[in-house]
Amino acid sequence: GAGVSQSPRYKVAKRGQDVALRCDPISGHVSLFWYQQALGQGPEFLTYFQNEAQLDKSGLPSDRFFAERPEGSVSTLKIQRTQQEDSAVYLCASSLVGGGLINQPQHFGDGTRLSIL
Amino acid sequence: AQTVTQSQPEMSVQEAETVTLSCTYDTSESDYYLFWYKQPPSRQMILVIRQEAYKQQNATENRFSVNFQKAAKSFSLKISDSQLGDAAMYFCAQHMDSNYQLIWGAGTKLIIKP
Numbered sequence: 001g002a003g004v005s006q007s008p009r010y011k012v013a014k015r016g017q018d019v020a021l022r023c024d025p026i027s028g029h030v031s032l033f034w035y036q037q038a039l040g041q042g043p044e045f046l047t048y049f050q051n052e053a054q055l056d057k058s059g060l061p062s063d064r065f066f067a068e069r070p071e072g073s074v075s076t077l078k079i080q081r082t083q084q085e086d087s088a089v090y091l092c093a094s095s096l097v098g099g100g101l102i103n104q105p106q107h108f109g110d111g112t113r114l115s116i117l
Numbered sequence: 118a119q120t121v122t123q124s125q126p127e128m129s130v131q132e133a134e135t136v137t138l139s140c141t142y143d144t145s146e147s148d149y150y151l152f153w154y155k156q157p158p159s160r161q162m163i164l165v166i167r168q169e170a171y172k173q174q175n176a177t178e179n180r181f182s183v184n185f186q187k188a189a190k191s192f193s194l195k196i197s198d199s200q201l202g203d204a205a206m207y208f209c210a211q212h213m214d215s216n217y218q219l220i221w222g223a224g225t226k227l228i229i230k231p
Binding site: 031033035040041042043044045048055056058059089091093105106108109110111113 | 152161163164210217218219223
Protein backbone atom coordinates (compact mmCIF):
# COMPACT_ATOMS: atom_id res chain seq x y z
CA GLY A 1 0.00 0.00 0.00
CA ALA A 2 0.93 3.64 -0.19
CA GLY A 3 1.30 4.14 3.55
CA VAL A 4 1.59 2.33 6.85
CA SER A 5 -1.64 0.51 7.63
CA GLN A 6 -2.73 -0.44 11.13
CA SER A 7 -5.67 -2.55 12.18
CA PRO A 8 -7.98 -2.47 13.90
CA ARG A 9 -8.42 1.26 14.19
CA TYR A 10 -10.27 0.83 17.49
CA LYS A 11 -10.18 -2.08 19.89
CA VAL A 12 -12.17 -2.50 23.07
CA ALA A 13 -11.34 -5.38 25.36
CA LYS A 14 -12.18 -6.46 28.87
CA ARG A 15 -9.46 -6.50 31.46
CA GLY A 16 -7.64 -9.81 31.34
CA GLN A 17 -8.25 -10.50 27.66
CA ASP A 18 -5.46 -10.86 25.12
CA VAL A 19 -5.31 -8.50 22.15
CA ALA A 20 -3.34 -8.44 18.90
CA LEU A 21 -2.62 -5.29 16.93
CA ARG A 22 -1.43 -5.44 13.34
CA CYS A 23 0.90 -3.20 11.38
CA ASP A 24 1.48 -3.33 7.63
CA PRO A 25 4.53 -1.18 6.87
CA ILE A 26 5.27 0.47 3.58
CA SER A 27 6.42 -2.19 1.14
CA GLY A 28 10.19 -2.59 1.17
CA HIS A 29 10.74 -0.72 4.40
CA VAL A 30 13.40 -2.37 6.50
CA SER A 31 12.79 -0.70 9.85
CA LEU A 32 9.62 -0.98 11.89
CA PHE A 33 8.85 0.73 15.19
CA TRP A 34 6.05 0.45 17.72
CA TYR A 35 5.11 3.30 20.03
CA GLN A 36 2.58 3.68 22.84
CA GLN A 37 0.84 7.02 23.17
CA ALA A 38 -1.20 7.65 26.30
CA LEU A 39 -3.96 10.25 26.20
CA GLY A 40 -2.53 13.75 26.13
CA GLN A 41 1.04 12.54 25.96
CA GLY A 42 3.76 12.11 23.40
CA PRO A 43 4.52 8.65 22.05
CA GLU A 44 6.86 6.36 23.93
CA PHE A 45 9.09 3.89 22.17
CA LEU A 46 8.21 0.23 22.62
CA THR A 47 10.28 -1.83 20.21
CA TYR A 48 12.24 -1.79 16.94
CA PHE A 49 12.65 -4.35 14.15
CA GLN A 50 15.18 -4.42 11.37
CA ASN A 51 13.64 -6.84 8.90
CA GLU A 52 12.59 -9.82 11.04
CA ALA A 53 15.11 -9.16 13.80
CA GLN A 54 13.87 -7.44 16.93
CA LEU A 55 16.91 -5.34 17.74
CA ASP A 56 15.50 -3.33 20.61
CA LYS A 57 12.62 -4.20 22.92
CA SER A 58 13.72 -2.08 25.82
CA GLY A 59 10.54 -0.01 25.77
CA LEU A 60 8.11 -2.88 26.27
CA PRO A 61 6.55 -2.13 29.67
CA SER A 62 6.17 -5.71 30.86
CA ASP A 63 6.44 -9.32 29.79
CA ARG A 64 2.77 -9.16 28.87
CA PHE A 65 3.81 -7.25 25.75
CA PHE A 66 5.20 -9.21 22.83
CA ALA A 67 5.95 -8.14 19.27
CA GLU A 68 6.91 -10.11 16.21
CA ARG A 69 7.69 -9.58 12.55
CA PRO A 70 8.34 -13.12 11.34
CA GLU A 71 8.79 -12.45 7.62
CA GLY A 72 10.22 -8.99 7.86
CA SER A 73 7.07 -7.23 6.68
CA VAL A 74 3.83 -7.34 8.72
CA SER A 75 4.25 -6.96 12.46
CA THR A 76 1.94 -7.88 15.32
CA LEU A 77 1.97 -6.39 18.80
CA LYS A 78 0.35 -8.72 21.30
CA ILE A 79 -0.71 -7.79 24.79
CA GLN A 80 -1.63 -10.59 27.15
CA ARG A 81 -3.86 -10.31 30.20
CA THR A 82 -4.64 -6.67 29.43
CA GLN A 83 -4.81 -4.12 32.22
CA GLN A 84 -6.54 -0.75 32.29
CA GLU A 85 -3.19 1.03 32.13
CA ASP A 86 -2.66 -0.55 28.71
CA SER A 87 -5.34 1.78 27.31
CA ALA A 88 -3.57 4.00 24.78
CA VAL A 89 -3.04 4.59 21.09
CA TYR A 90 -0.47 2.21 19.64
CA LEU A 91 1.42 3.71 16.73
CA CYS A 92 3.45 1.84 14.17
CA ALA A 93 6.08 3.48 11.96
CA SER A 94 8.37 2.23 9.22
CA SER A 95 11.42 3.60 7.48
CA LEU A 96 13.25 2.61 4.36
CA VAL A 97 16.65 1.58 5.66
CA GLY A 98 17.95 -0.18 8.70
CA GLY A 99 19.92 1.05 11.66
CA GLY A 100 17.39 3.72 12.51
CA LEU A 101 19.17 6.11 10.20
CA ILE A 102 17.66 9.51 10.40
CA ASN A 103 18.10 10.57 6.84
CA GLN A 104 15.24 8.19 6.22
CA PRO A 105 12.28 9.53 8.18
CA GLN A 106 9.75 7.37 9.95
CA HIS A 107 6.33 7.07 8.30
CA PHE A 108 3.50 6.53 10.72
CA GLY A 109 0.19 4.73 10.54
CA ASP A 110 -3.05 6.06 11.99
CA GLY A 111 -2.64 4.00 15.13
CA THR A 112 -4.90 1.63 17.02
CA ARG A 113 -6.83 3.10 19.93
CA LEU A 114 -7.01 0.40 22.59
CA SER A 115 -9.52 0.75 25.41
CA ILE A 116 -9.48 -1.71 28.29
CA LEU A 117 -12.68 -1.85 30.31
CA ALA B 118 18.37 10.05 30.42
CA GLN B 119 17.44 12.13 27.44
CA THR B 120 14.37 14.30 27.80
CA VAL B 121 12.37 16.57 25.52
CA THR B 122 10.27 19.34 27.04
CA GLN B 123 7.47 21.28 25.42
CA SER B 124 6.37 23.89 27.93
CA GLN B 125 3.30 25.12 26.06
CA PRO B 126 0.37 22.69 26.36
CA GLU B 127 -1.71 24.89 24.05
CA MET B 128 -1.13 27.82 21.71
CA SER B 129 -3.56 29.81 19.61
CA VAL B 130 -2.94 32.10 16.68
CA GLN B 131 -5.00 34.13 14.29
CA GLU B 132 -5.17 32.81 10.75
CA ALA B 133 -2.39 34.30 8.58
CA GLU B 134 -0.34 35.27 11.63
CA THR B 135 2.95 33.75 12.82
CA VAL B 136 3.31 31.45 15.81
CA THR B 137 6.33 29.92 17.53
CA LEU B 138 6.24 26.62 19.42
CA SER B 139 8.96 25.97 21.98
CA CYS B 140 10.99 22.86 22.61
CA THR B 141 14.01 22.18 24.78
CA TYR B 142 15.92 18.97 25.12
CA ASP B 143 18.62 17.45 27.22
CA THR B 144 21.36 15.20 25.91
CA SER B 145 25.04 14.63 26.46
CA GLU B 146 25.56 13.40 22.92
CA SER B 147 27.08 15.54 20.20
CA ASP B 148 25.43 13.87 17.22
CA TYR B 149 21.68 13.81 17.16
CA TYR B 150 18.68 14.84 15.15
CA LEU B 151 15.64 16.88 16.02
CA PHE B 152 12.18 16.73 14.53
CA TRP B 153 8.83 18.41 14.62
CA TYR B 154 5.86 16.18 13.91
CA LYS B 155 2.24 17.18 13.43
CA GLN B 156 -0.59 14.94 14.65
CA PRO B 157 -4.07 15.91 13.44
CA PRO B 158 -7.18 14.25 14.91
CA SER B 159 -6.71 11.41 12.43
CA ARG B 160 -3.79 10.42 14.71
CA GLN B 161 -1.24 9.97 11.92
CA MET B 162 2.10 11.53 12.79
CA ILE B 163 3.31 13.68 9.91
CA LEU B 164 6.90 14.88 9.71
CA VAL B 165 7.00 18.67 9.48
CA ILE B 166 10.70 19.46 9.62
CA ARG B 167 13.99 17.99 10.80
CA GLN B 168 17.37 19.35 11.86
CA GLU B 169 20.74 17.66 12.09
CA ALA B 170 22.64 18.84 15.16
CA TYR B 171 25.90 19.22 13.27
CA LYS B 172 24.33 21.72 10.88
CA GLN B 173 24.38 25.31 12.07
CA GLN B 174 21.94 26.50 9.44
CA ASN B 175 18.33 26.42 10.55
CA ALA B 176 16.08 24.10 8.55
CA THR B 177 13.22 25.57 6.53
CA GLU B 178 10.30 23.90 4.78
CA ASN B 179 7.99 26.39 3.08
CA ARG B 180 6.04 28.16 5.89
CA PHE B 181 7.80 26.14 8.59
CA SER B 182 11.21 27.02 9.98
CA VAL B 183 13.17 26.25 13.11
CA ASN B 184 15.36 28.25 15.45
CA PHE B 185 18.00 25.75 16.56
CA GLN B 186 20.17 26.93 19.44
CA LYS B 187 22.53 24.05 20.16
CA ALA B 188 24.27 25.56 23.16
CA ALA B 189 20.94 26.36 24.78
CA LYS B 190 19.49 23.00 23.67
CA SER B 191 16.51 24.77 22.20
CA PHE B 192 14.60 23.87 19.04
CA SER B 193 11.60 26.06 18.36
CA LEU B 194 9.22 25.81 15.41
CA LYS B 195 7.96 28.91 13.64
CA ILE B 196 4.86 28.67 11.48
CA SER B 197 4.33 31.65 9.20
CA ASP B 198 1.05 32.61 7.54
CA SER B 199 -0.88 30.15 9.72
CA GLN B 200 -3.64 28.26 7.97
CA LEU B 201 -6.69 26.47 9.33
CA GLY B 202 -5.16 23.17 8.25
CA ASP B 203 -2.23 23.75 10.58
CA ALA B 204 -4.45 23.07 13.60
CA ALA B 205 -3.13 19.92 15.26
CA MET B 206 -0.94 18.61 18.06
CA TYR B 207 2.72 19.36 17.43
CA PHE B 208 5.39 17.11 18.90
CA CYS B 209 9.08 17.80 19.19
CA ALA B 210 11.28 14.68 19.09
CA GLN B 211 14.95 13.87 19.40
CA HIS B 212 16.86 10.97 17.95
CA MET B 213 20.33 10.02 19.05
CA ASP B 214 22.80 8.62 16.58
CA SER B 215 23.62 5.90 19.08
CA ASN B 216 20.27 4.16 19.27
CA TYR B 217 17.01 3.64 17.50
CA GLN B 218 14.68 5.50 19.77
CA LEU B 219 12.84 8.73 19.20
CA ILE B 220 12.37 10.65 22.45
CA TRP B 221 9.20 12.74 22.33
CA GLY B 222 7.88 15.81 24.08
CA ALA B 223 4.37 15.95 25.52
CA GLY B 224 3.06 18.02 22.63
CA THR B 225 1.55 21.45 22.03
CA LYS B 226 -2.00 21.83 20.80
CA LEU B 227 -2.14 24.52 18.13
CA ILE B 228 -5.45 26.28 17.60
CA ILE B 229 -5.98 28.46 14.54
CA LYS B 230 -8.58 31.20 14.92
CA PRO B 231 -10.36 32.13 11.68
